Amino acid sequence: MTFRKILLAEDDADDQKLFCDFLSHRQDIVIMPVVENGEELLTVLENTTSQDLPHVIVLDQNMPKRNGLQTLAALKAEARFSHLPVVIYSTYADEELVSNSMAAGAALVIAKPISKKGYEEMIDAILNLLD
Amino acid sequence: MADKDVKYQTREILQAEIDELRQQLEEANDTIEAIRTGQVDALVVQSENGHQLYTLKNADQTYRVFIEKMTEGAVTLNPEGLILYCNSQFARMVQLPLSNVIGIPFDTFIAPENMPHYNALFKTCWTDDCKGEVLLIAGKDRKPVQLSLTTLELQEGISLSIILTDLTAQKATQKQLRDNNSQLAEINQALEASNHDLQQFASVASHDLQEPLRKIQIFSNLIKENGIELTPLSRKYLEKIIVSSSRMKTLILDILNYSKLSASDLPHDCIDLNEIVEELLEDFELVIAEKGAIVDRGQLPCIDANRGQIRQVFQNIISNSLKFSKPGQAPVISVTSRQIGQRSFDSPESADGPYCLITVADNGIGFNEKYLSNIFTLFERLNSKDKYEGTGIGLAIAKKIIEKHNGLITASSSEGAGTQFKIILPVKQNIS
Numbered sequence: 319m320t321f322r323k324i325l326l327a328e329d330d331a332d333d334q335k336l337f338c339d340f341l342s343h344r345q346d347i348v349i350m351p352v353v354e355n356g357e358e359l360l361t362v363l364e365n366t367t368s369q370d371l372p373h374v375i376v377l378d379q380n381m382p383k384r385n386g387l388q389t390l391a392a393l394k395a396e397a398r399f400s401h402l403p404v405v406i407y408s409t410y411a412d413e414e415l416v417s418n419s420m421a422a423g424a425a426l427v428i429a430k431p432i433s434k435k436g437y438e439e440m441i442d443a444i445l446n447l448l449d
Numbered sequence: 450m451a452d453k454d455v456k457y458q459t460r461e462i463l464q465a466e467i468d469e470l471r472q473q474l475e476e477a478n479d480t481i482e483a484i485r486t487g488q489v490d491a492l493v494v495q496s497e498n499g500h501q502l503y504t505l506k507n508a509d510q511t512y513r514v515f516i517e518k519m520t521e522g523a524v525t526l527n528p529e530g531l532i533l534y535c536n537s538q539f540a541r542m543v544q545l546p547l548s549n550v551i552g553i554p555f556d557t558f559i560a561p562e563n564m565p566h567y568n569a570l571f572k573t574c575w576t577d578d579c580k581g582e583v584l585l586i587a588g589k590d591r592k593p594v595q596l597s598l599t600t601l602e603l604q605e606g607i608s609l610s611i612i613l614t615d616l617t618a619q620k621a622t623q624k625q626l627r628d629n630n631s632q633l634a635e636i637n638q639a640l641e642a643s644n645h646d647l648q649q650f651a652s653v654a655s656h657d658l659q660e661p662l663r664k665i666q667i668f669s670n671l672i673k674e675n676g677i678e679l680t681p682l683s684r685k686y687l688e689k690i691i692v693s694s695s696r697m698k699t700l701i702l703d704i705l706n707y708s709k710l711s712a713s714d715l716p717h718d719c720i721d722l723n724e725i726v727e728e729l730l731e732d733f734e735l736v737i738a739e740k741g742a743i744v745d746r747g748q749l750p751c752i753d754a755n756r757g758q759i760r761q762v763f764q765n766i767i768s769n770s771l772k773f774s775k776p777g778q779a780p781v782i783s784v785t786s787r788q789i790g791q792r793s794f795d796s797p798e799s800a801d802g803p804y805c806l807i808t809v810a811d812n813g814i815g816f817n818e819k820y821l822s823n824i825f826t827l828f829e830r831l832n833s834k835d836k837y838e839g840t841g842i843g844l845a846i847a848k849k850i851i852e853k854h855n856g857l858i859t860a861s862s863s864e865g866a867g868t869q870f871k872i873i874l875p876v877k878q879n880i881s
Binding site for chain 1: 656659663664669670671674705818
């Protein structure tokens, strides 16, 4: 069975836990240790060998230090990471965030789910990107 | 005694007359002397009919009269800067009788602090015409004037003509303008500050309010989904939390939409209203089928507008018509339009008029027209939300969008007798 490695950058402890709790039963993904913000994400990636890089990165938009969009820009500017699909997810995903994210090279923008079913649907949409 | 008094008085009067005559004679002598020495080539004499001007050259007469009548002060100076001639306007400017002005140095009337500037002008003007602003001594006051200096070649030799334009009114206007400008700048600053606050608010609403709200939603859902043992009453309360938080989410999104309307200046395209209504009817397909609604659609125009915003207007109004239908009666909604000549609800029809009047009419529950102004106000609801859900923002948004498109919106209704929304929109946005 193939699985996809997902790296989540999320500063909110509840949301970190919800993401892992709702999705840990799935056999088709591996959730890498969650990072707290964009800064930490970049540090972790820099210290990861190419074969250990995640298949997809999920960024919370509203994070301290570097928000989702800023982190996205930094990833796209770095040759080693620029090919990695990036998903921005946010409590409030309005047209502005969608168009800014897509313009900056995001693969998908998603509003944070409010139910277990919503999380499942989100991860299905993310995995669809990778096929 | 009395005789002596009369004599004394007469003598006094005579003496006064003599003094006056002597002064007049002196003045006349001075004038003759001035004419003889070439200092003066015209005279202004006070007579019963006001000032009269006598010139030594008949050919100049029309110009003399012209200069005398104009609102600017005019003086002619000799190369030494003595006043050879002035019009009565100049005498009025410096608040002296004409006779006291002729023959004295012009710079007597220049404020001391402006002397360097005046001297520079006086030096330049013999080769080049020049202009400058100085303060003129006018009795106890100072008067801002513009000097226009031009040399004149007269038969008697070169002389200098100076036109004095009183800048008092202009300066006052300039000051008024400056004051108004700084006032405007202050208002602008206040406006910017309040705009900034509004944007802050939008950002707070978009994140800081929604994040905790989402937590309420997700954890309530979690309790519900996990099948944790709940009493029927707890389950009912939980359901209320879920419904209320979802309602609050809608409210926040609606407020955000509303606040974005003022901030954004969205582009306008030529849009086909038929298409928009068609799309909306597809969106409302389910509820239309459910309520057995009939929608009559007349031919609608193409107008210059922002598509997304106008769609929002029709969406809000049509959804209202579907929502506020009479129980047990199928909603009948009609959307029609006609061209009109003026931006007014009683404007007569005009086939190629610059505005269109769009009417959306329904057979719903209607409302009492005394609440007309309320329905377009933020958060105003005429019906309890138990019966009809909604945030009370939809029509406020519609009104704001229509106004941003330089249009008008109103409604007419009576309770139980359906509602008519009327919208006027310019066909082209560049008409004003």
